[in-house]
Amino acid sequence: xxxxxxxxxxxxxxxxxxxxxxxxxxxxxxxxxxxxxxxxxxxxxxxxxxxxxxxxxxxxxxxxxxxxxxxxxxxxxxxxxxxxxxxxxxxxxxxxxxxxxxxxxxxxxxxxxxxxxxxxxxxxxxxxxxxxxxxxxxxxxxxxxxxxxxxxxxxxxxxxxxxxxxxxxxxxxxxxxxxxxxxxxxxxxxxxxxxxxxxxxxxxxxxxxxxxxxxxxxxxxxxxxxxxxxxxxxxxxxxxxxx
Amino acid sequence: xxxxxxxxxxxxxxxxxxxxxxxxxxxxxxxxxxxxxxxxxxxxxxxxxxxxxxxxxxxxxxxxxxxxxxxxxxxxxxxxxxxxxxxxxxxxxxxxxxxxxxxxxxxxxxxxxxxxxxxxxxxxxxx
Numbered sequence: 044x045x046x047x048x049x050x051x052x053x054x055x056x057x058x059x060x061x062x063x064x065x066x067x068x069x070x071x072x073x074x075x076x077x078x079x080x081x082x083x084x085x086x087x088x089x090x091x092x093x094x095x096x097x098x099x100x101x102x103x104x105x106x107x108x109x110x111x112x113x114x115x116x117x118x119x120x121x122x123x124x125x126x127x128x129x130x131x132x133x134x135x136x137x138x139x140x141x142x143x144x145x146x147x148x149x150x151x152x153x154x155x156x157x158x159x160x161x162x163x164x165x166x167x168x169x170x171x172x173x174x175x176x177x178x179x180x181x182x183x184x185x186x187x188x189x190x191x192x193x194x195x196x197x198x199x200x201x202x203x204x205x206x207x208x209x210x211x212x213x214x215x216x217x218x219x220x221x222x223x224x225x226x227x228x229x230x231x232x233x234x235x236x237x238x239x240x241x242x243x244x245x246x247x248x249x250x251x252x253x254x255x256x257x258x259x260x261x262x263x264x265x266x267x268x269x270x271x272x273x274x275x276x277x278x279x280x281x282x283x284x285x286x
Numbered sequence: 287x288x289x290x291x292x293x294x295x296x297x298x299x300x301x302x303x304x305x306x307x308x309x310x311x312x313x314x315x316x317x318x319x320x321x322x323x324x325x326x327x328x329x330x331x332x333x334x335x336x337x338x339x340x341x342x343x344x345x346x347x348x349x350x351x352x353x354x355x356x357x358x359x360x361x362x363x364x365x366x367x368x369x370x371x372x373x374x375x376x377x378x379x380x381x382x383x384x385x386x387x388x389x390x391x392x393x394x395x396x397x398x399x400x401x402x403x404x405x406x407x408x409x410x411x412x413x
Contacts, residue, residue: 083351170350180349181403207379209405211361216403231352 089175091252097285098246110241116210129200152198152223154280160190313367365408379406
């Protein structure tokens with residue numbers, strides 16, 4: 044039983060243990076980074092959304108809108124009139140004139156790869172994060188609203204009144220522009236946006252467009268999908284199928 | 287001479303009182319941390335002097351790079367330094383007169399812009 048360890052055995056066992064330890068250790072570091080978010084986001088990911096208009100009912104869209112309002116705290120502005128009221132996500136009806144087919148879209152910031160809002164912003168307040176999420180830096184926003192004019196999707200709104208009791212994770216204030224953030228505070232924690240969770244079916248899929256194993260990537264490979272105003276070459280992060 | 291001495295003593299006593307009143311509105315959680323002897327900020331003088339820079343750096347890292355750590359987070363400042371109203375059990379806004387943030391800012395005449403957008407009380411209770 045008392046086997047002496049020869050050189051070959053020694054190398055075998057130690058290398059196996061080392062590999063094991065390295066694997067476990069790298070696993071630990073990865074999970075730690077993911078949970079605390081100490082590292083800046085990189086362009087290895089690009090967050091996107093696929094909305095299936097055939098599966099998405101009108102009630103679903105209403106649910107998405109109210110989930111967004113509840114999560115981000117907009118929609119209860121008292122003094123703003125109709126067109127002044129913010130709308131981060133809208134229900135849009137489109138009709139094919141030839142066939143008469145009506146589709147309901149949930150339209151929010153499309154998180155373009157080449158965002159026109161970022162191009163025109165004079166203060167760099169409009170910005171795109173490395174992982175493709177387009178945001179407004181309200182610390183720099185001067186409220187000029189060029190970005191609102193530049194956006195082909197009418198996705199941005201302007202806060203016209205003094206607000207209080209904002210959400211802890213979503214500062215909002217008078218004189219600044221705001222729009223869908225793809226629930227960036229949740230995405231950074233590894234969660235999915237509020238509107239996506241509010242839909243019970245798989246009509247809205249959220250995920251990393253670059254990750255070949257993600258559901259959104261695989262679905263996009265198999266189903267036909269479209270960008271709204273694809274002719275503008277903005278390469279939107281939000282895509283629609285069934286229109 | 288006596289009169290001068292009285293004036294001098296009054297000034298001395300009042301300045302002592304002013305000094306002890308300096309942190310009347312430190313905030314419940316912050317007060318209990320201070321009382322327990324635990325050190326939260328590396329140095330009170332540094333955090334007093336440097337908090338705008340810390341917050342500015344943190345805000346850019348969070349918003350632009352998605353780095354969401356607790357260190358120097360404005361949420362953390364508010365949750366620690368907010369005071370509760372004893373009568374209705376509701377939090378006072380930190381930018382309200384006499385509260386922790388506004389207390390100092392008013393004294394040094396520096397406008398407190400953070401809270402035109404940021405929430406002034408901890409968590410969402412009333413929404």
